[in-house]
Amino acid sequence: xxxxxxxxxxxxxxxxxxxxxxxxxxxxxxxxxxxxxxxxxxxxxxxxxxxxxxxxxxxxxxxxxxxxxxxxxxxxxxxxxxxxxxxxxxxxxxxxxxxxxxxxxxxxxxxxxxxxxxxxxxxxxxxxxxxxxxxxxxxxxxxxxxxxxxxxxxxxxxxxxxxxxxxxxxxxxxxxxxxxxxxxxxxxxxxxxxxxxxxxxxxxxxxxxxxxxxxxxxxxxxxxxxxxxxxxxxxxxxxxxxxxxxxxxxxxxxxxxxxxxxxxxxxxxxxxxxxxxxxxxxxxxxxxxxxxxxxxxxxxxxxxxxxxxxxxxxxxxxxxxxxxxxxxxxxxxxxxxxxxxxxxxxxxxxxxxxxxxxxxxxxxxxxxxxxxxxxxxxxxxxxxxxxxxxxxxxx
Amino acid sequence: xxxxxxxxxxxxxxxxxxxxxxxxxxxxxxxxxxxxxxxxxxxxxxxxxxxxxxxxxxxxxxxxxxxxxxxxxxxxxxxxxxxxxxxxxxxxxxxxxxxxxxxxxxxxxxxxxxxxxxxxxxxxxxxxxxxxxxxxxxxxxxxxxxxxxxxxxxxxxxxxxxxxxxxxxxxxxxxxxxxxxxxxxxx
Numbered sequence: 061x062x063x064x065x066x067x068x069x070x071x072x073x074x075x076x077x078x079x080x081x082x083x084x085x086x087x088x089x090x091x092x093x094x095x096x097x098x099x100x101x102x103x104x105x106x107x108x109x110x111x112x113x114x115x116x117x118x119x120x121x122x123x124x125x126x127x128x129x130x131x132x133x134x135x136x137x138x139x140x141x142x143x144x145x146x147x148x149x150x151x152x153x154x155x156x157x158x159x160x161x162x163x164x165x166x167x168x169x170x171x172x173x174x175x176x177x178x179x180x181x182x183x184x185x186x187x188x189x190x191x192x193x194x195x196x197x198x199x200x201x202x203x204x205x206x207x208x209x210x211x212x213x214x215x216x217x218x219x220x221x222x223x224x225x226x227x228x229x230x231x232x233x234x235x236x237x238x239x240x241x242x243x244x245x246x247x248x249x250x251x252x253x254x255x256x257x258x259x260x261x262x263x264x265x266x267x268x269x270x271x272x273x274x275x276x277x278x279x280x281x282x283x284x285x286x287x288x289x290x291x292x293x294x295x296x297x298x299x300x301x302x303x304x305x306x307x308x309x310x311x312x313x314x315x316x317x318x319x320x321x322x323x324x325x326x327x328x329x330x331x332x333x334x335x336x337x338x339x340x341x342x343x344x345x346x347x348x349x350x351x352x353x354x355x356x357x358x359x360x361x362x363x364x365x366x367x368x369x370x371x372x373x374x375x376x377x378x379x380x381x382x383x384x385x386x387x388x389x390x391x392x393x394x395x396x397x398x399x400x401x402x403x404x405x406x407x408x409x410x411x412x413x414x415x416x417x418x419x420x421x422x423x424x425x426x427x428x429x430x431x432x433x434x435x436x437x438x439x440x441x442x443x444x445x446x447x448x449x450x451x452x453x454x455x
Numbered sequence: 456x457x458x459x460x461x462x463x464x465x466x467x468x469x470x471x472x473x474x475x476x477x478x479x480x481x482x483x484x485x486x487x488x489x490x491x492x493x494x495x496x497x498x499x500x501x502x503x504x505x506x507x508x509x510x511x512x513x514x515x516x517x518x519x520x521x522x523x524x525x526x527x528x529x530x531x532x533x534x535x536x537x538x539x540x541x542x543x544x545x546x547x548x549x550x551x552x553x554x555x556x557x558x559x560x561x562x563x564x565x566x567x568x569x570x571x572x573x574x575x576x577x578x579x580x581x582x583x584x585x586x587x588x589x590x591x592x593x594x595x596x597x598x599x600x601x602x603x604x605x606x607x608x609x610x611x612x613x614x615x616x617x618x619x620x621x622x623x624x625x626x627x628x629x630x631x632x633x634x635x636x637x638x639x640x641x642x
Contacts (some may be wrong), residue, residue, distance in 0.1 A: 079477045087484060105570055105591070156484060161625060162491025169498040173521065173532040177598065177621070180535065191487055195480050202476055236591050236599040239568045291476050312537025 080202035105240035148196035149224030175287020186302035186361035222261035259334025267298035359413035550586035568593035609642035
């Protein structure tokens with residue numbers, strides 16, 4: 061019986077046989093019920109303000125979702141898993157965070173109400189919220205283990221989860237903290253999104269996701285005892301970044317009523333707290349991309365000449381710009397169908413790298429099957445009029 | 456592809472391995488999200504009865520007096536939930552006017568943003584007329600608060616109970632405490 065290639069990769073979230081799926085679904089259902097009721101109540105403050113909140117946040121979140129989703133150079137995460145990560149952040153993590161508000165009571169009991177009100181968001185919220193969002197990522201990993209291959213995968217899922225959390229939290233802030241009227245919502249959008257939309261939950265949970273990706277990766281031969289402290293350090297950094305963001309220190313934001321140039325102090329104030337972590341994440345993502353590239357080179361080096369990938373194709377494959385250029389050239393010379401087929405061949409060659417990095421023998425059945433599949437795709441492509449010449453030009 | 460189980464790797468340990476991390480994550484989620492209330496109750500201390508002039512209030516378990524009570528006001532807290540009790544002369548316009556005055560003179564000046572609900576008249580079980588309303592408030596620091604006011608207009612004194620909490624669900628948990636204090640107050 062030939063190995064089932066579909067089982068190797070690109071799973072959907074709906075893994076009914078996995079216990080983690082049902083736990084994930086139960087918490088998510090609880091969150092949806094709780095948060096939809098709460099968000100519905102906020103609509104009674106001002107329907108126009110409520111609708112404007114969602115419209116503005118959609119305009120903010122949509123391009124960010126695409127940016128996050130396309131960060132991974134070599135593979136696209138399954139859409140259903142990416143949506144599940146977003147929904148966990150938006151509903152399950154926010155609802156559970158409301159339940160965990162009792163830790164502020166504990167802090168107040170152990171100190172004073174004034175101290176808890178001022179320092180609770182710094183001392184309790186970062187730890188609890190990052191745990192609640194991170195637990196969702198762990199459940200996602202337990203549902204679709206094959207889909208969390210490395211740090212970049214972890215960042216993508218984590219950032220989407222953080223974005224979901226931020227969107228729902230922002231609706232609450234716009235409606236309650238900024239008055240809920242259209243002018244209040246616009247003020248809130250300026251302060252919380254325009255001035256600080258690149259910092260916040262997307263970064264923190266993206267880092268937590270990277271830590272999870274580092275721990276569970278099967279591409280890195282580094283022993284777990286060496287990866288564990290690095291992953292723990294990344295999580296601590298995420299929590300500290302969150303705590304600094306919430307802390308009532310380094311605050312340059314103007315006191316209301318804000319007029320004229322004083323509005324410009326908001327981006328300055330928020331950049332002081334958020335920019336260092338943003339820069340760190342950009343550097344970490346670049347390192348993660350380099351690491352992905354090295355992984356692809358290492359995984360496919362032994363495959364060159366065995367049929368699955370040629371040396372020329374590997375040169376094209378490792379650079380996304382060249383990949384897209386090759387597809388464009390194929391489409392121009394041999395038509396849309398040929399362009400699509402080349403794109404598919406490239407994706408299957410990335411999958412070949414994944415299979416190659418998971419097996420120990422070069423004649424493992426799933427590796428041989430994937431190699432043969434790439435050979436058959438290339439043969440189909442070569443049979444298309446004009447495609448062979450375009451393929452040679454492109455790679 | 457279904458793998459056949461070999462004699463060396465029986466099915467039950469594999470099944471346990473699949474469940475164990477899931478159970479650990481689920482338990483941690485429940486403890487972190489749901490255990491906070493239990494720990495909060497365990498770390499709370501109790502306050503005795505509070506007297507302001509002719510008005511006497513017995514706080515339920517878990518409430519503490521902040522500072523000391525004056526003849527006209529006292530502040531209690533239970534964790535981050537704050538309850539201000541203000542005592543004054545009876546108001547000629549009744550509890551609805553008392554509630555409106557409190558909203559305009561106290562709440563509107565205390566917060567950066569205020570979204571009050573409309574006061575609703577009702578009567579305590581003793582028959583004393585009262586009014587109540589919810590409000591949502593935002594402080595200059597950006598903290599969002601849920602609040603609830605009960606204004607009681609007794610023959611010898613007017614009393615306003617103003618309870619507020621961070622907008623994270625705590626207010627709902629103390630409304631029963633508030634009802635106990637309002638109904639049990641000696642006016």
